[in-house]
Amino acid sequence: MCADTPETTAPDYRNSVFLPETEFPMRAGLPAREPAWLARWAEIGIYDRLREKAAAQPGARAPFTLHDGPPYANGHLHIGHALNKVLKDMVVRSQQMMGRDARYVPGWDCHGLPIEWKIEEQYRAKGLDKDDVDVVAFRQECRKFAEGWIDIQREEFKRLGVTGNWADPYLTMNYHAETVIAEEFMKFLMNGSLYQGSKPVMWSPVEKTALAEAEVEYHDHTSHTIWVRFKPQDGALEGASVVIWTTTPWTIPQNRAVSYNPTIAYGAYRVDAVAENATALVGEVLVLADKLAEAVMGAAKVSGFTRVGDVPTSAFEGVALAHPYRGLAENKEWDFDVPMLPGDHVTDDAGTGFVHTAPSHGDDDYQMGLKFGLPMTYNVEADGSYRADLPLFGGQAIINPDGKEGPANVSNIKALHGAGALFAKGKLKHSYPHSWRSKAPLIYRNTPQWFVAIDKPLDDGMNTYGDTIRKRALNSINQLVQWTPVTGRNRLHSMIEARPDWVLSRQRAWGVPLTCFTKKGAKPTDADFLLRNAEVNARISAAFEAEGADVWYVQGFKERMLDGIVDPSDYEQVFDVLDVWFDSGSTHAFVLRDRADGSEDGLADLYLEGTDQHRGWFHSSMLQACGTKGRAPYRGVLTHGFTLDEKGMKMSKSLGNTVAPQQVIDEYGADILRLWVAQADYTVDLRIGKEILKGVADSYRRLRNSVRFILGNLAGFTESEKVAPADMPELERWVLHRLAELDTEVRKGYAAYDFQGVFQKLFTFCTVDLSAVYFDIRKDSLYCDAPDSLRRRAARTVLDILFHRLTTWLAPVLVFTMEEVWLCRFPEAGSSVHLQDMPDTPKDWLDEPLAAKWAQIRQVRRVVTAALEVQRTAKVIGASLEAAPVVHVQDAETVKALKSVDFANLCITSGIQITADPEPAEAFRLPEVPGVAVVFELAEGEKCQRCWQILPDVNSHKHPHTCARCNAALG
Structure with a gap:
């Protein structure tokens, strides 16, 4: 229909036209309206009703369990939390609406250092010392702190529209959970894989505890670098010094060997000239890797040097070096020989070709110690200071309590210089491990810790996938788990393949004890x-x-x-308390296995977390379950990327580029945030910001307009109006064909967790197939055809079919909007789209020959509408109904197809002529649609004042200024 108004002298037929009627507003107003739907869902108990529905149909709905990776009960949600929980919700809702019994029990990690650290901060602010407080009282303060944040986060998650058993979540600090965590630990105790060992672990001097790899982050750090002479004993190596390089001068007191690589070429180098202030000595001879000699001499301000000969690595065998501090301590602390030992870890990529080896302070060093029986040292205390009775350096801190560097490094450099062992010194900016909580640098420190041996054969009767934890884990990864995206498999596989034994113990107070x-x-x-x-x-x-x-x-x-x-x-x-990763790794036992709403076999269909959890929850859950169940606790793993700002930068408060979920909700509503998740490729890092959200909001508006059209044109629709598909016009049957295609694609997409693919298909269908084609064409029939006309009834039947499919297909994504759409038609108490399943779509709606025919028709229609747009732009016409073009078509089959339908109605013109005659030169063409040309012609006749078509028969009927169709409709 055109947009102009009827002539004032003509009869007013406006009230006889069936214009859309709906209370569904154009403007969504989501921020203000969403809370009311949340309250309604809580009132009618949707999650519980879905469980009751499944219980009432035993065996009819296969269970689906997404096991929630527990967020930490500490602080407000960030955008990464929102991404994660919305993805989980879309999984659960889509599985439920595809006929599963989809359960979701949210949970929280409650133990561990982050909470303990917060309570300690409160103590420090009051001038109190945590160690002076009764440990049970301290633990109860930690529990209370966690409880407070659980309540806050629960409401924030619910505001995102996330469904689940919020009334009864799982908490790792619940008594039963703590019991099961302890029981799972005791299984390792009983199967012999638990042992106490003394080895270097990543240690936080500020927090006074060992850290798991997942608790470590890397930041740039400027370290001291030193090149140190080790002098051979008894004239070995003809008096030449062996030079090591290290970025940790504080580890020199713990040196117990110097490592070399038998495959590296070494030479003897004489210093001939030095610059001012150099600590290198003219005439001294040094043994260095040939590839590194020039760089070492440059660092030492050596301005001239000569290579004086080869040094075969056989010359290092049995050589004893003097510790640089030999003779400095009255108690002869360092008066021992330092052996030279072969090690594959030594390279000539950096350094000197020799590696200072302190078995208590590095993994490679520790392995050398095991292999060659080197002694362990216990010189460094839990607070990162040297033991009080260590000569020269006793009590000095490596890292101060505030996280800043202590005096230990500089003191060692000065001592080395005084002993004549310092060949050169410098500074190096490099990536260095820090605690993700205190942000302070870490050290490797040798301490007694409790480990689980992952390569020890287990005689526990669960050897289907291997007799060690590592074998079971690798076989689970390869044989039992579906990975989304598939790259997740390789990542976890490589980590578990190379990982050392699992350190379980932490020297803290808030957690489950060993x-x-x-x-x-x-x-x-x-x-x-x-x-x-x-x-x-x-x-x-x-x-x-x-x-x-x-x-x-x-x-x-x-x-x-x-x-x-x-x-x-x-x-x-x-x-000691258990690493919190053991807590969360054990959740399968007290949630999936023990809860009535867990899973029948104690396994999850899906674990879904960020890609960092390959070294976190996916990893610890795998190790834990392989030790106690013999296999992975999950059948599927989905990983998503991190959230970045619009420029692709990591979000940080200091940069001011963070986007808080509540900000988005307050401005746009939670459905826009959910739509951002659905539109993005979650397998990579996701960007979010003002411009991106504006684009998401625009997509939402276009989709909203499509469903508003459906609602408006279904006003008063009844079952008696329905038309069987076989009796429908071809255009309606083409829409049914598209729905049958989409039904397969939507279900396949949701099953593969491809939310982006599902939404793109539905959005394209709504905006292109429906709004730009079907709705555009059928507006005339819906508004002007008689209520009992087949074409109008068929169109309304299709709109009803579209309503039921689009609302359920889109409900997992747009939870609030589709509820609003649903309630506009079914407002009765207890009604909800989220209690529905996606309706079955008959496969016999598929009609490939019809689809092929209509693909041809739509191509020709494109040329016609483009030709008319030229005339509209030139102001020759105001609306397409003023036209009656001539369409020249070369292909005979296409001509036949066009003549079999009301092509004027499809093109929204008052008339149209299809001809196979050769097209005139002035005809309009589209290069991408060859063989079709359009000659513009004005429609002849008078304008019908009801439908606005221009036809020759207007004003020749009972009702003045009407066409035959409108005259009949008026009765």
Whole structure:
């Protein structure tokens, strides 16, 4: 219909036209309106009703369980949380609406250092010392802090439209959860994979604890670099000094060897000339890797040097070097020989070709120590300072309590210089490990810790996928898990393939303790060092279930557990706490296995987290379950990228480029945030910002207009109007064909978690197939045809079919908007689109020959509409109904197809002529549609004042100024 108004002298037929009627507003007003839908869902209990629906149909709905990776109960949500939870919600809702019983139990990680650190900060602000407080009282403050943030985060997650069992989430600090975590730990105790070892681990001097790899982040850091002479004993190497290079001068007191690589070419280099202030000495001879000699001499301000000969690596065998601090300590602390040892880890890419080896402070060094029996040192305390009685450096800090560098590095450099061992010094800016909580630098420190051996054969009757934790994990990755995207498989596989034993212990207060006892006087290698007793374990479990893990710290607990089984005085109680990754890695046991709304086989259909969780939750869950279940706890893993600003920069408060979920919700509404997630490729990093959100909001408006058209034109629709597909016009049957195609694509896309693909297909369908074609064509029939006309009834039947499919197909994404659409038609109490399934779409709606025919018709229609637009732009016509073009078509089959339909109606013209005659030169053409040309002609006749078509028969009927169709409709 054209947009002009009827002549004032003509009859007014406006009230006889069936214009759209709907209360569905053009403007969404989501920020103000969404909370009311949330309240409605809570009132009618949607999540519980879906579970009841499944329970009432035993076996009819296959279960689907997405297991929630627990966020940390500490602080408001950031945009990464929103991305993660919305993705999870879209998975759960789509699976539910495709006929599954999709369960979602949200959960929280509650133990660990981040919360403990917050409570310590509160103590420090009050001038208090945490160590002076009763540990149980301290733990209870940590629990209260976590509870407060759980309540806040729960409401923030719900505001995103996320459905789930919010009334009964899982918490790692619930008594039953703490019990199961302890029981899972005791399985490692009983199967023999738990051991206490002393090895270097990543250590935070500020937080006084070991850290897991997932708790470490890397930042630029400027380190001291030193080149140190080690002098051979007994005239070896003809008096030439061996030079090492290190960025950790503080580790020199712990040096126990110098490593070399037998495959590297070494030479002897004489210093001939030096610059001012150099610590190199003219005439001295140094042994260096040939590839690195020039760089070393440059760093040492050597202005002239000569290579005086080859040094075969056989010359290093059996050579003893003097420790640089030999003779400096009265107690002869460093008066021992330092062996030269071969090591594959030594390279000639940087340094000198020799590696200073301190087994207590580096993994390669530790492995060398194991291989060659080097002694471990215990010179560094938990706070990052040297032991008080260490000569020269006792009590000095490597890292101060505020995270800044202590005096230890400079003191060592000065001591080396004084001893004549410092060949050169400098500074180096490089990537260095930091704690992700305190942001302070870390050190490698040798401490007694508790480990799980991942290569020890286990005789536990669960060897289907291997007899060690590592084998089970690798086989699970390869055989049992579906990876989305598939690159996730390789990432986790390579990490687990190369990882060392799992460090379980942390020297903290807030967590689940390592529930074990050690025998006094026994060594960690002794068979009876650990108490392995099923009855003791059962007592611990019962106590935790009744009183929580705090009971471990109550005076006399050891005696309660051991009395009558062993002599309590013979055993020490372990007070380290478990790494929180063990907590979250155990969640499959107390959620999937133990809860009524868990899963029947204790396995999850999907774990879904950010890509960083390959080294976090996916990883720890895999190791934990492989030790206690014999396989991975999940069948599928989906990973998403990180959130960045519009320029692709990492978000940070200091840069001011963060986007908080609440900001987006306040301005646009949660559905726009959800649509941003659905439109993006979550397998890579996602950008978000003002311009991106404006684009998302525009897509939303276009989609909203499509559903508004459907609602408006379904006003008063009844079952009696319905037309069977076989009786419908071809245009309607083409729409049904597209719906049958889309049904397959949508279900396949949702099953593959391809939300971007699903939304793009539906958005294109709504804006192109529907709004630009079907709705545009059928507006005339819907507005002007008689109510009982087949064409209008068929169109309304198709709109009803579209309504039921589009609302359910889009409901997992636009949870609020599709609810609003649904309630516009079905406002009765308890009604909700989220209680519906996606309707079955008959496959016999597919009609490929019809689709091929209509593809031809649409191509020709494109040429016609483009030709008319030229005339409209030139102001020759105001509306397409003023035209009656002549369409020249070369292909005979296409001519036949066009003549079989009302092509004028399809082109929204008052008339049209199809001809196979040769096209005149002045005809309009589109290069991409060959063989079609359009000659513009004005329509002849008078304008119908009801439908505005220009036809010869207007004003020749009972009702003045009407065409035959409108005259009949008026009765």
